[in-house]
Amino acid sequence: EIVLTQTPGTLSLSPGERATLSCRASQSVSSSYLSWYQQKPGQAPRVLIYGASSRATGIPDRFSGSGSGTDFTLTISGLEPEDFAVYYCQLYGSSPPRYTFGQGTKLEIK
């Protein structure tokens, strides 16, 4: 079973700053199956990035994803007040079929 580890657990930044969130897989994975979600209190997660680097429909271009192999990054350039939330990475694995989530990074206002 592949484990996703997200760091840091909590990230404290100010609006306007750049946020860099990490998701590390316990073994090399296909970037095609790595996605990122944003979740605000009381809401369902919302997909931001799929295929490691493709923005989902309607997602602002300040959100970007990168990475390959075991290391993936979500970058938010120029934080807006509405960006403070919890972020999760998710991976699809095929043998057997399953979806794994990281434990999340909480992005909080400094």
Add this chain to the structure above:
Amino acid sequence: QVQLQESGPGLVKPSQTLSLTCTVSGDSIISGSYYWSWIRQSAGKGLEWIGRIYARGNTNSNPSLKNRVTMSMDTSKNQFSLNLSSVTAADTAVYYCARLIGYSYHDSWGQGTLVIVSS
């Protein structure tokens, strides 16, 4: 625009079966190449994928749930359902249904429904 809505009892007794339904609007659950997933979120364990069902009724579930999961579709109502048997307090969580794009990501989610397992 597709919308999903979970429904079902908010309280289930230990050892009983948790049953939830997801009603889909704005898309047919048997059209296209979508899978439909169940995902839960508990305070202690974060997000956990439960299983997925495809238009033809093919299903896959999380091995960690040890064969307690059954999923089905009602195409006449455009709904899909989850049964989780032999529940314990550890199954207390917010349960979400979601649409899965290809094998890759969940693009649309229900609002979630809280299920508490307690006597």
